[in-house]
Amino acid sequence: MTVQNTGASEITVFTARKVITMDTTLPEATAVAVRDGLVLEVGSLETLKPWLDRYAHTVDRQFEDKILMPGFIDPHLHPSMAAVILQMEFLTAMEWRLPWGTVQPVTTQDAFFARLKELSDNMEDPDAPLFTWGYHRNWHGVITKPMIDEVVGDRPVILWHRSFHEIIVNSKALEWMEITRESLGNHPQAKFDDGHFFEMGLHKASSKLTPYLMAPERAMDGLNRLREVAHFGGHTTLGDMAVGIFDLDMEYAGAKLMYDNDQTPFRIQMIANAMGLSATNKSHQKTLELIDALPERNTHRLRFSNHVKLFTDGAFFSQLMQLGEPGYLDGHHGEWLMPPESFEEAAELYWKSGYRIHVHCTGDMGLELALDVLEKLQWERPRFDHRFTIEHFGLSTPEQVRRLKALGGCVSANVYYLHELGDQYAEAGVGYERASQIGRLGTCIREGVPTALHSDYTMAPALPLNNAWVAVNRVTSQGTVMAPTECLSVEDALKAITIEAAYVMGLEHEVGSLRAGKKADMVVLEQNPYDIDPMALKDIPIWGTIFEGAVFPIVKKNA
Amino acid sequence: MPNHPALPFTIIGGYLGAGKTTLINQMLSDPNAPRIGLLVNDFGAINIDATLIEAEDDDVISLNNGCICCKLTDSLGDAVDMLAARHAELDHIVLEASGVSDPTRLKAYAHGNPLLQPGPVVTLVDCVNVRTQANDKFVKHLVRHQIQHADLLLLTKQDLLDPSAFEPVSDWIKTLSSAPQVRATEAPITLLSLLEAAWHFADHTTEESWVDHTHVSWHYPATQRLSRKMICDILSTASSGLVRAKGWFTDERNALCLLQFSQGRVEITEATESASRDAAARSSGLVFLSPDPDFDFSALNDLLDSCKA
Numbered sequence: 001m002t003v004q005n006t007g008a009s010e011i012t013v014f015t016a017r018k019v020i021t022m023d024t025t026l027p028e029a030t031a032v033a034v035r036d037g038l039v040l041e042v043g044s045l046e047t048l049k050p051w052l053d054r055y056a057h058t059v060d061r062q063f064e065d066k067i068l069m070p071g072f073i074d075p076h077l078h079p080s081m082a083a084v085i086l087q088m089e090f091l092t093a094m095e096w097r098l099p100w101g102t103v104q105p106v107t108t109q110d111a112f113f114a115r116l117k118e119l120s121d122n123m124e125d126p127d128a129p130l131f132t133w134g135y136h137r138n139w140h141g142v143i144t145k146p147m148i149d150e151v152v153g154d155r156p157v158i159l160w161h162r163s164f165h166e167i168i169v170n171s172k173a174l175e176w177m178e179i180t181r182e183s184l185g186n187h188p189q190a191k192f193d194d195g196h197f198f199e200m201g202l203h204k205a206s207s208k209l210t211p212y213l214m215a216p217e218r219a220m221d222g223l224n225r226l227r228e229v230a231h232f233g234g235h236t237t238l239g240d241m242a243v244g245i246f247d248l249d250m251e252y253a254g255a256k257l258m259y260d261n262d263q264t265p266f267r268i269q270m271i272a273n274a275m276g277l278s279a280t281n282k283s284h285q286k287t288l289e290l291i292d293a294l295p296e297r298n299t300h301r302l303r304f305s306n307h308v309k310l311f312t313d314g315a316f317f318s319q320l321m322q323l324g325e326p327g328y329l330d331g332h333h334g335e336w337l338m339p340p341e342s343f344e345e346a347a348e349l350y351w352k353s354g355y356r357i358h359v360h361c362t363g364d365m366g367l368e369l370a371l372d373v374l375e376k377l378q379w380e381r382p383r384f385d386h387r388f389t390i391e392h393f394g395l396s397t398p399e400q401v402r403r404l405k406a407l408g409g410c411v412s413a414n415v416y417y418l419h420e421l422g423d424q425y426a427e428a429g430v431g432y433e434r435a436s437q438i439g440r441l442g443t444c445i446r447e448g449v450p451t452a453l454h455s456d457y458t459m460a461p462a463l464p465l466n467n468a469w470v471a472v473n474r475v476t477s478q479g480t481v482m483a484p485t486e487c488l489s490v491e492d493a494l495k496a497i498t499i500e501a502a503y504v505m506g507l508e509h510e511v512g513s514l515r516a517g518k519k520a521d522m523v524v525l526e527q528n529p530y531d532i533d534p535m536a537l538k539d540i541p542i543w544g545t546i547f548e549g550a551v552f553p554i555v556k557k558n559a
Numbered sequence: 560m561p562n563h564p565a566l567p568f569t570i571i572g573g574y575l576g577a578g579k580t581t582l583i584n585q586m587l588s589d590p591n592a593p594r595i596g597l598l599v600n601d602f603g604a605i606n607i608d609a610t611l612i613e614a615e616d617d618d619v620i621s622l623n624n625g626c627i628c629c630k631l632t633d634s635l636g637d638a639v640d641m642l643a644a645r646h647a648e649l650d651h652i653v654l655e656a657s658g659v660s661d662p663t664r665l666k667a668y669a670h671g672n673p674l675l676q677p678g679p680v681v682t683l684v685d686c687v688n689v690r691t692q693a694n695d696k697f698v699k700h701l702v703r704h705q706i707q708h709a710d711l712l713l714l715t716k717q718d719l720l721d722p723s724a725f726e727p728v729s730d731w732i733k734t735l736s737s738a739p740q741v742r743a744t745e746a747p748i749t750l751l752s753l754l755e756a757a758w759h760f761a762d763h764t765t766e767e768s769w770v771d772h773t774h775v776s777w778h779y780p781a782t783q784r785l786s787r788k789m790i791c792d793i794l795s796t797a798s799s800g801l802v803r804a805k806g807w808f809t810d811e812r813n814a815l816c817l818l819q820f821s822q823g824r825v826e827i828t829e830a831t832e833s834a835s836r837d838a839a840a841r842s843s844g845l846v847f848l849s850p851d852p853d854f855d856f857s858a859l860n861d862l863l864d865s866c867k868a
Contacts, residue, residue: 187671200667203636279600322697333700336659339575340697369697 011035011057012549013048016068018528022498022513032068033057034520037548041516060551063543067528069494070514071236071266071521071545072464073501075412076358076391076454079240079259079268080251083222084213085133085458086229088160089119092134094420094477096461099225099232099554109141113151116159120152129156129176129212133458136162138424143168145195158209163317166198167205177208223258226457227266232554233463234542236266236521237512239454239505241358241391242273242309252297260299265545265552267301269505270294271358274308274346275338284346288353305506307356307387310346311337313366316394316417317459319429321363323395329431334363344373351377356387356506358412362394371400374407384408389504392417392456394438395430401443410450410504413496415439415471416460422476435482441471441496442486451492452501464497465529469538471496490529490537522546565676566596566643568652568669569754572662573683574692574702578715579655582683582753587611587626591780591844593650593754594625596642598635600657625649631657636668643674651754659701663708679757682709682738686728687716693735706735711757714742741776742852752776752846759803759821759848777856779845779863781808787827789866790818793859794825800854806845818845 012034019029021042033040033048040051045059090096091112096103106112112135120130130152135143148157148170156173169177174195181192189201197205212218230238243251252270259268272294278287294304314320314335322334337360338346350357361367367390374388386408393413404411418438426435444451453467454460460467471488475481488496502512511519526541544553573579583599586592588608614621618638620628627645629638635654642652652675656662662680669677682705685692692702706712712732717725729740741756756776785808794804804820810829819826847859 182673185671185673187667189667190671200636200664201671203634204671207634207637207640324696333704335661336697336701339658340695341575342658365697 008055009036011040011051011055013045013052013057013059014063014068014522014546015045015059015061016063017065019068019514020494020528020530021515022070022495023515026515029514032514032520032522034546034549037520037550039514039516039518039520042514062551063524066543067525068514068522068546069525069529070498070512070518071523071547072234072497073237073239073452073505073507073512074230074233074235074454074457074462074464074497075239075269075452075501075505076241076414077238077457077462078242078245079223079226079238079255080219080246082226082229082457082462083219083254085160085164086222086225087213087218088131088133090134091115091119091132091159092162093136093139094134094461096134097232097463097466099228107139109143112140112143113147116148116157117151120155120157123155127155129158129173131158131160131213133160133164134162135159135168145170145174145193148195158205161198163315165315165318166196166202167209169195169197169205171195177205179204179208219254220258223254227259227264229457229462231265231545231552232542233461233465234523234525234545235462235464236519236523236545236547237269237502237505237507238266239269239271239501241271241454241456242276243270243304244273244276248272248277252302255302256299260301262550264301265547265550267303269307269507270302270304271307271309271505272304274350275311278346284349288349291355292353306354307358307506308350309358309360309391310343310350311360312340312343312369313337313361313363316362316392316414317421319425321394322365322369323363323430324365324368324397329429334365336366340369343369344376347373348377348380351383351386352381356389358389358391358504360391362392364395364397364400367393367396367400367404371403371407371409374409375403378407387504387506391454393440395434396437396440398440398443401440401447401449404444405447405449410452411441411444412452412454412501412504413439413441413444413471414456414460414467415441415453416455416467418474418482419470419476420460422482423478423480437483437486439471439474440483440486441488441492442483445488445492450500450503451488451496452504453493453496454501463538465540465542466538468493468497468529469534472534472537475535490534493537494529520546520549565674566646566649566652567678567754567758568639568654568675569678569757570654570656570662570665570680571683572656572660572665572680572705572709573658573713574685574689574698574705575658576688577658577683577685578713579658579683581715582713583655587622587624587628590624592624592626594627594648596627596629596645596649596652598629598631598638598642598652598654600631600655635665636671639668639675640672643672646674653754661701661704661708679710680708681711681713681753681757682706683713683715684732685716686714686725687719690728690731703735706732706738709736709738711753712736712738712740713753714740717742741848752778752848755805755846756803756848759805775852775854775856776846776848777854777859779806779847779860781806781844781863783867784809784811784813785863785866786811787816790827790863791825793862793866794820800849800851801847802850803848804845808845 013031015031029042030044032042090103093105093107095105106115156176157170158173159168184190184192187201189199190197190204272291278284313322320335359370361370389410389412391412393411422435426432455462471493474487499512502508523545524543611622613623618630669675787810810816814829817828
């Protein structure tokens with residue numbers, strides 16, 4: 001056997017118990033040959049022979065008892081926001097599996113305070129502030145300043161709400177933030193005695209806390225933690241689905257400093273926040289010019305393309321989504337994040353400039369606006385393959401899904417809403433029928449709408465298998481199965497975290513499945529997702545990942 | 560801080576196209592405007608004459624008529640606090656609510672700052688389009704909510720309506736809100752007169768019987784000295800058509816005076832403190848409010864001109 005020396009790099013062949021390619025033409029294999037970060041060929045040691053006979057190669061058999069899949073893709077999260085929350089201790093009603101340990105759910109007030117005390121006792125620096133994230137009144141009851149003082153009185157304690165829109169602090173924290181009774185006046189949403197800051201009152205505290213949390217050393221630490229989180233979930237591609245959410249240049253600089261290096265086992269597709277940027281750039285036209293120039297900043301791992309982000313209605317976790325009839329149980333109304341006319345103007349500009357538009361839509365009326373605008377744009381200037389994508393996809397109607405299909409749109413869903421909020425929104429949101437139909441993904445698949453899943457971390461855990469598990473089983477945190485007709489098959493759920501996630505970001509030619517010529521990005525699983533009980537999907541151990549041919553094991557840690 | 564009264568804080572809201580930017584542009588080019596700290600959504604939309612600009616950075620523009628414009632970026636609360644901290648340089652803070660915000664929620668910012676005195680919400684209503692908007696599937700709740708929660712409604716774009724179409728629009732708005740309606744007359748309404756009217760109504764909405772009438776307001780610059788007695792005479796004779804007048808003028812002895820006319824009573828007081836003298840000098844002029852949409856302000860103008868001391 002002659003090995004020709006062409007100066008090409010050596011080939012590595014990864015063998016596996018099974019390779020699940022997510023490529024329907026060749027769905028399964030046992031070996032993947034990789035060179036220079038790309039897949040040369042998928043098959044078996046036998047079928048790879050034409051390559052192996054010609055070129056120097058090694059066979060890496062370390063995964064012979066494991067499953068290889070294309071690396072997972074989360075097409076919608078916000079690293080700069082996650083970096084802030086990841087500096088905090090998770091103290092929440094849900095289980096959160098993190099690289100440094102699993103945080104068990106805390107669902108009563110007693111347990112909440114016990115855990116808070118434990119966290120404080122375990123801190124080395126007696127004066128350091130303790131930040132927690134995940135408090136929620138429905139689970140943990142009303143908590144006020146004196147109650148926290150009684151449990152932890154000697155260090156500043158800041159309890160950040162699950163929704164991120166309110167905080168409760170102790171006396172020491174008020175002192176630390178230099179907030180006095182006088183400085184709050186009679187603010188209706190910043191209560192000195194309760195230590196409670198919410199809605200418009202939140203800034204009274206956050207203006208003191210943000211500089212602390214955004215200080216370079218802490219922000220960098222947060223970004224580092226996000227790298228671990230993303231790796232831990234088995235990701236090899238992320239979508240930063242609103243670069244410019246705080247400050248575009250700062251976010252880009254942070255990402256470049258922290259992620260644009262060989263220690264990072266993923267790439268980030270950067271999608272500009274056209275709404276936020278238009279507020280600082282005076283007009284949509286000027287924003288377009290700025291966004292047009294962003295690809296000049298591309299590096300190997302950080303890439304802008306012809307995708308932009310727009311918004312219609314308010315946050316799902318805050319019940320600010322816009323609903324059609326019959327609205328909310330309590331009669332309140334949601335909000336628009338952009339005036340509908342302004343959304344339409346921006347969408348038209350980007351549509352006619354050839355951009356692929358991602359629209360944050362949480363309620364069915366937010367979705368309706370996106371569909372009306374898409375229909376108008378298709379009438380004025382028809383486009384094929386435009387990837388107009390509904391992001392989040394909280395509430396919808398079956399007819400809207402059909403219409404989305406007719407107009408050529410895609411869905412990128414946060415199906416975890418159903419798991420965490422399904423029961424709660426049935427009781428105190430929108431009633432059972434609509435709450436049970438949060439994340440109407442079965443209909444999307446039946447209609448043929450390309451459907452991806454995302455975490456919008458920390459709106460959901462950055463664990464694609466966990467999101468797939470919700471989509472397949474539709475089980476809420478209370479164990480209720482909601483609208484089983486909308487369950488996805490395991491295959492469709494796996495597609496939604498691989499090839500379809502690549503598709504909505506316009507990366508399907510590079511990533512999301514394993515075939516000759518694609519990036520050699522893989523996730524190494526201990527079990528075959530097709531061979532287990534679908535209720536165990538979320539518990540499949542992840543050994544590590546392979547990013548562009550380089551192996552990145554997940555190092556087991558004990559928190 | 561105790562040496563300065565709390566700064567009045569007024570919110571100007573209304574859906575897209577209601578004329579918020581037009582109003583603000585008028586204010587910024589008005590040399591007699593009070594010194595206003597203005598929080599705007601978008602610098603791009605406002606039109607500031609370069610010769611008026613004293614200082615400028617990304618988020619703040621200082622004008623030579625004493626106004627400070629501040630752009631709303633990340634934290635509205637921080638911007639409000641920043642302007643409140645400059646209270647010694649200002650007479651009033653005006654927040655331009657975004658077209659999709661709930662202006663009543665924004666009031667919380669003023670409650671949260673002891674330097675500020677929470678004031679009224681003024682909602683601008685586009686007479687031409689409001690009824691369409693109030694039935695639009697996407698914004699009907701929002702547009703109605705903005706009208707229902709206003710302390711004062713300023714009806715705009717009346718000049719674009721057929722004259723016979725105005726009353727039905729005005730009547731329809733009354734079915735949503737009993738807040739007083741003010742409409743701009745041929746002369747553009749000044750911000751000063753609007754603020755005066757808004758504060759007046761916010762103080763008196765319950766006691767006045769004419770709240771369901773449309774009101775018009777008018778600003779008299781009062782650049783020359785005026786006779787106190789003659790002003791009293793004019794107001795007592797014209798009072799049937801006027802409900803309110805307020806403002807600063809210089810009397811025949813060159814004393815700076817505050818005129819207040821309400822419920823048929825005229826009160827004229829001399830400014831004593833240098834601080835109020837300074838404030839008054841910057842917001843000179845008189846504002847008149849009438850429930851009669853056809854009130855003859857040009858006749859009043861002639862009368863006032865004849866009061867020159």
